[in-house]
Amino acid sequence: MPKNHIYPLILLLASAPTGSHAHLRDYLVTRGYWTLSQGRVESEVYNDFYDKDSGETVYVNQTEVEYGVTDRLTLGVYGVWEKAGAVPIEYAKTKFEARYRLAEYQRMIVDPALYLEYQLGANGRPDKVEAKLLLSKDFGTDWNVTFNGILEKSRGDGGEWERGFTVGVAKVLTYRLTTGLEFKSGEGRTYLI
Numbered sequence: 740m741p742k743n744h745i746y747p748l749i750l751l752l753a754s755a756p757t758g759s760h761a762h763l764r765d766y767l768v769t770r771g772y773w774t775l776s777q778g779r780v781e782s783e784v785y786n787d788f789y790d791k792d793s794g795e796t797v798y799v800n801q802t803e804v805e806y807g808v809t810d811r812l813t814l815g816v817y818g819v820w821e822k823a824g825a826v827p828i829e830y831a832k833t834k835f836e837a838r839y840r841l842a843e844y845q846r847m848i849v850d851p852a853l854y855l856e857y858q859l860g861a862n863g864r865p866d867k868v869e870a871k872l873l874l875s876k877d878f879g880t881d882w883n884v885t886f887n888g889i890l891e892k893s894r895g896d897g898g899e900w901e902r903g904f905t906v907g908v909a910k911v912l913t914y915r916l917t918t919g920l921e922f923k924s925g926e927g928r929t930y931l932i
Contacts, residue, residue: 765883765885765907765909765911765917765919766885766905766907766909766919766921767921767932768905768907768921768923768932769885769886769887769905769906769907769921769923770838770854770871770873770885770887770905771873771875771885772840772844772850772851772852772873772874772875772885773840774807774810774811774812774813774838774839774840774852775805775806775807775813776807776810777807777808777809777810778807779806779807780804780805780806780807781803781804781805782802782803782804782805783802783803783805784800784801784802784803785799785800785801785802785803786798786799786800786801787799787801791823795823795824796823796824797821797822797823797824798821798822798823798828799819799820799821799831800819800820800821800828801817801818801819801820801834802817802818803815803816803817804816805836810840811839811840812837812838812839812840813836813837813838813839814835814836814837815834815835815836815837815838816833816834816835816836817832817833817834817836818830818833819831819832819833819834829861829862830861830862831860831861831862831864832858832859832860832861832864833858833859833861834856834857834858834859835856835857835859836854836855836856837854837855837856838852838853838854838873839852839853839854840852841853845877848876849874849875849876850874850875850876850877851872851873851874852873852875853870853871853872853873854869854870854871854872854873854887855868855869855870855871856868856869856870857869865893865894865895866893866894866895867891867892867893867894868891868892868894869889869890869891869892870889870890870891871887871888871889871890872887872888873885873886873887874886874887874888880911881910881911881912882908882909882910882911883907883908883909883911884906884907884908884909885905885906885907885909886904886905886906887904887905887906888902888904889901889902889903889904889905889925890902891903891925901925901926902925903923903924903925903926904923904924904925905921905922905923905924906921906922907919907920907921907922908920908921920932
């Protein structure tokens with residue numbers, strides 16, 4: 740096949756309907772309110788690049804499997820791999836996650852949920868615990884605002900609990916396309932995403 744025909748083919752395949760669809764995620768760093776339906780299993784793969792203060796680029800791969808224990812409780816486990824600079828890719832951590840919806844959708848002014856994550860560090864990385872209060876509100880069928888209050892602590896360093904938050908605003912454009920803006924504050928920094 741000629742090279743100039745490959746891009747339209749990729750676009751066509753990417754836009755074709757499929758028989759499966761993972762739950763929607765409107766944000767990059769802000770956790771949403773939703774949990775999986777009871778008995779549902781999902782697998783997701785996340786790939787990310789970021790730059791450290793030193794200028795070194797880090798590649799992170801996270802592979803996750805989630806299970807809907809009940810319609811309100813979802814448990815998940817992640818395997819996380821990292822590659823920093825010239826160092827070969829290595830296993831970084833295992834993350835265990837629990838999300839619990841405190842109420843049914845739109846029964847309260849905001850939709851509340853709790854999030855707890857334990858990170859089991861590998862290759863010299865510390866263990867961490869992270870807790871979040873998730874508050875979400877839909878406006879009509881196409882706007883969402885979500886807030887995450889965050890507490891995080893590394894184990895074994897005797898340090899204080901770090902506090903932070905994220906806020907996201909999202910607009911659904913089509914079934915497969917959402918746009919938005921996020922604000923993250925924590926670890927002594929503030930980001931606009």
